[in-house]
Amino acid sequence: MNRSPIPLLVLTLAPALLGLAVFRAYPIGLALYESLYTTIGGERVFAGFDNYLMLLTDVGFWKSLRVTLWFNLIINPLQVALALALALVFVQKLPGMAFFRLLFLIPIGISLPVAVIIWRIVLLPEGFLNGALGIVGLGPYRFLTSPDFALYSIIAIATWKGISYWMIFLVGGLQNIPPEINEAARLEGASPWQRLWLITLPLLRPTLLFVLVADITINFLLFAPVFMLTGGGPRGSTNVLMYEAYKSGFVFGDMGRAMAIVVCLVALLLVIVAIQFRLLSSAPKEAK
Amino acid sequence: MTRLPMLTTALALGLTATAHAETTLTVLMIEGLDKGAMEAVAAQYMREHTDVKVEIQSLPWNQFFQVSEMRLKSKDAAVDLIYTDAPVVASYAANGYILPFDAAIADDAKAKLVAPSVATGTYDGKLYSLPMNSSAQVLYYNADLLKAAGVTPPKGLTRDSITKPDAIAQLATGDRWTFEQVAEAAKAVSGDEGGKGKPWGFAFEQFAELYQLQPLGASLGSELISTDAKTADGYLNGDAWTKAATWWSDLFNKANVSPRSLGFGEAAQMFTNGQLAMFVGGTWNVPAVAKSSINFGIAPHPKFADGKAATPTGSWYLSVTKASPDTAAATDFAKYAALSDEGTDVWFKTLNQLPTTNRLLDQINADPAFDAFPANVMRLSAWESRNTAAPRPVTVAFSQLQDAFRTAFTDIANGVAVDEALGTAVDAYNEAAARLNRK
Numbered sequence: 053m054n055r056s057p058i059p060l061l062v063l064t065l066a067p068a069l070l071g072l073a074v075f076r077a078y079p080i081g082l083a084l085y086e087s088l089y090t091t092i093g094g095e096r097v098f099a100g101f102d103n104y105l106m107l108l109t110d111v112g113f114w115k116s117l118r119v120t121l122w123f124n125l126i127i128n129p130l131q132v133a134l135a136l137a138l139a140l141v142f143v144q145k146l147p148g149m150a151f152f153r154l155l156f157l158i159p160i161g162i163s164l165p166v167a168v169i170i171w172r173i174v175l176l177p178e179g180f181l182n183g184a185l186g187i188v189g190l191g192p193y194r195f196l197t198s199p200d201f202a203l204y205s206i207i208a209i210a211t212w213k214g215i216s217y218w219m220i221f222l223v224g225g226l227q228n229i230p231p232e233i234n235e236a237a238r239l240e241g242a243s244p245w246q247r248l249w250l251i252t253l254p255l256l257r258p259t260l261l262f263v264l265v266a267d268i269t270i271n272f273l274l275f276a277p278v279f280m281l282t283g284g285g286p287r288g289s290t291n292v293l294m295y296e297a298y299k300s301g302f303v304f305g306d307m308g309r310a311m312a313i314v315v316c317l318v319a320l321l322l323v324i325v326a327i328q329f330r331l332l333s334s335a336p337k338e339a340k
Numbered sequence: 341m342t343r344l345p346m347l348t349t350a351l352a353l354g355l356t357a358t359a360h361a362e363t364t365l366t367v368l369m370i371e372g373l374d375k376g377a378m379e380a381v382a383a384q385y386m387r388e389h390t391d392v393k394v395e396i397q398s399l400p401w402n403q404f405f406q407v408s409e410m411r412l413k414s415k416d417a418a419v420d421l422i423y424t425d426a427p428v429v430a431s432y433a434a435n436g437y438i439l440p441f442d443a444a445i446a447d448d449a450k451a452k453l454v455a456p457s458v459a460t461g462t463y464d465g466k467l468y469s470l471p472m473n474s475s476a477q478v479l480y481y482n483a484d485l486l487k488a489a490g491v492t493p494p495k496g497l498t499r500d501s502i503t504k505p506d507a508i509a510q511l512a513t514g515d516r517w518t519f520e521q522v523a524e525a526a527k528a529v530s531g532d533e534g535g536k537g538k539p540w541g542f543a544f545e546q547f548a549e550l551y552q553l554q555p556l557g558a559s560l561g562s563e564l565i566s567t568d569a570k571t572a573d574g575y576l577n578g579d580a581w582t583k584a585a586t587w588w589s590d591l592f593n594k595a596n597v598s599p600r601s602l603g604f605g606e607a608a609q610m611f612t613n614g615q616l617a618m619f620v621g622g623t624w625n626v627p628a629v630a631k632s633s634i635n636f637g638i639a640p641h642p643k644f645a646d647g648k649a650a651t652p653t654g655s656w657y658l659s660v661t662k663a664s665p666d667t668a669a670a671t672d673f674a675k676y677a678a679l680s681d682e683g684t685d686v687w688f689k690t691l692n693q694l695p696t697t698n699r700l701l702d703q704i705n706a707d708p709a710f711d712a713f714p715a716n717v718m719r720l721s722a723w724e725s726r727n728t729a730a731p732r733p734v735t736v737a738f739s740q741l742q743d744a745f746r747t748a749f750t751d752i753a754n755g756v757a758v759d760e761a762l763g764t765a766v767d768a769y770n771e772a773a774a775r776l777n778r779k
Contacts, residue, residue, distance in 0.1 A: 286754045
């Protein structure tokens with residue numbers, strides 16, 4: 053019975069492809085389409101690339117783009133590095149590890165809005181953190197309302213929430229590395245650092261690539277903490293593009309501009325992801 | 341076959357209902373007391389117009405703007421009249437959601453209503469919305485806290501005060517405190533403790549909001565934006581607003597006498613708890629303040645020493661939607677509610693908010709029923725609404741202006757330099773105005 057596998061393939065892939073089409077391709081297509089229209093005097097009119105051209109001279113957009121890039125430049129390396137460090141600790145067979153594993157996993161179980169509300173209570177001027185700092189004679193600091201702190205507070209919250217999630221993928225990747233390779237290197241006299249740099253990390257590359265791409269995507273689209281804690285302020289220091297687009301579309305009813313911003317964001321992400329794929333998926337030189 | 345008779349009865353009932361009420365008008369508005377007042381007006385109207393049925397539909401405050409905008413945008417024919425917040429009149433008009441009233445009604449409105457209220461309902465030279473009521477702000481002070489700090493409290497209305505019309509005029513013209521006095525008194529009360537140990541000195545009820553703070557610049561003679569609404573450059577970042585914003589900045593960054601943000605209703609709560617010595621807030625706080633054990637007084641809204649008195653104003657309007665199937669009937673109801681003696685009487689008696697008709701304002705001024713506290717606060721408000729009210733600017737980009745303003749004044753309170761914050765707000769407004777005024 054040599055039946056063609058294609059019907060089965062289609063059947064099994066259909067739910068995933070349908071989801072991809074409905075929840076990914078359709079919104080992107082819609083955003084592209086809507087970004088070519090604008091509303092003037094209550095009438096929806098075709099605007100061509102006007103929305104994009106206006107963004108070129110739009111001070112608010114460029115400021116917001118700078119904030120988004122700076123935010124991502126800090127948060128992504130930080131999250132991936134911390135997630136990797138956690139993952140390396142996670143796989144060690146040390147006494148009491150079960151307890152620490154449980155601790156690491158707690159942030160995953162808390163929904164982002166709930167986490168944000170809890171962090172708000174911690175970071176308020178009269179909050180827990182300032183209380184603790186006050187005991188040693190520091191502060192009080194305005195973590196959420198000072199232009200010098202606000203973005204870093206958001207980074208801290210998003211990192212706290214994010215790293216254990218990425219850690220799980222990296223733990224999976226680490227456990228896929230055959231223990232014999234490390235074992236052999238250890239017998240050859242390689243130091244732990246050498247084993248990390250020369251064996252673990254190169255073999256972890258596919259997992260790292262996935263984590264990096266997925267993490268960057270999520271952080272470029274981060275919205276909830278900004279929406280709930282700072283509203284883009286102070287001094288626009290937390291006004292990432294997602295928030296700028298949200299405000300434009302849903303607060304000011306300027307959907308054309310909002311969609312143009314979203315499309316720029318998607319384009320930017322595609323470029324960054326493409327670069328990452330090139331950099332990380334090329335085979336290690338030593339192996340050739 | 342028990343269904344058939346029921347159906348016939350239902351049909352018959354339906355027919356009688358339509359025979360009685362030929363037109364059904366739906367008013368979409370916010371939940372709460374306003375809805376009750378509109379129901380009272382509608383009941384009165386239906387007694388006089390038996391062929392019209394007026395239904396009031398309401399939405400909670402936090403959904404009102406988004407849902408009503410959606411329904412207007414989708415040309416929902418089930419909404420004939422829309423309760424309209426003063427600042428969105430221009431945007432509704434520019435987007436073609438609402439219809440202008442004819443010249444006869446506009447003239448009637450000009451004759452019967454106070455000018456700032458008509459101005460806010462007017463866009464592009466046409467009257468689009470009729471004001472239902474107005475609002476006023478006053479300075480609440482805790483006499484005991486001020487005296488304990490060695491400050492003589494301002495003259496104002498107190499629990500036992502009886503205030504004749506000429507006394508109100510004297511209070512508003514001769515005895516009005518300046519913002520400089522307010523800041524000094526606040527410093528005396530709170531030291532530089534920043535609300536720890538000692539009470540806070542002073543706060544505005546609506547932190548950093550345009551409605552609340554517009555009088556700062558208006559007192560120094562400046563508008564927020566140009567008359568053609570195209571730019572805020574030279575206005576919001578001009579000398580007057582820079583001075584006003586510096587005074588605001590000093591409250592937080594130099595004197596440290598005012599809390600850096602306040603939630604809804606928090607100022608009144610802190611005041612009635614004795615944690616706040618003075619606040620500028622709406623007259624809607626009078627019942628709560630009067631019920632407290634605080635030895636309070638109510639003084640006119642402050643002004644700058646070298647400026648003129650200016651006070652916040654404006655509240656809700658009523659507009660006829662373009663999608664209404666019977667705009668003539670809807671217009672007639674709007675006219676009844678906002679301009680007729682019967683309609684405005686019922687509205688005022690039910691809601692007890694500052695009216696916009698000269699007739700009712702005259703009545704508040706002359707009627708001895710308004711001599712005693714707390715009715716004399718209404719008399720003070722009536723005086724302000726005729727003499728010092730500074731309406732919010734009419735612009736299609738009002739939400740952007742409001743947002744830019746709020747951001748700037750929040751940032752300034754948080755230590756951002758005044759020029760930088762105001763400059764950013766001007767850029768944001770100009771950008772939006774340029775986009776929305778494309779033709």
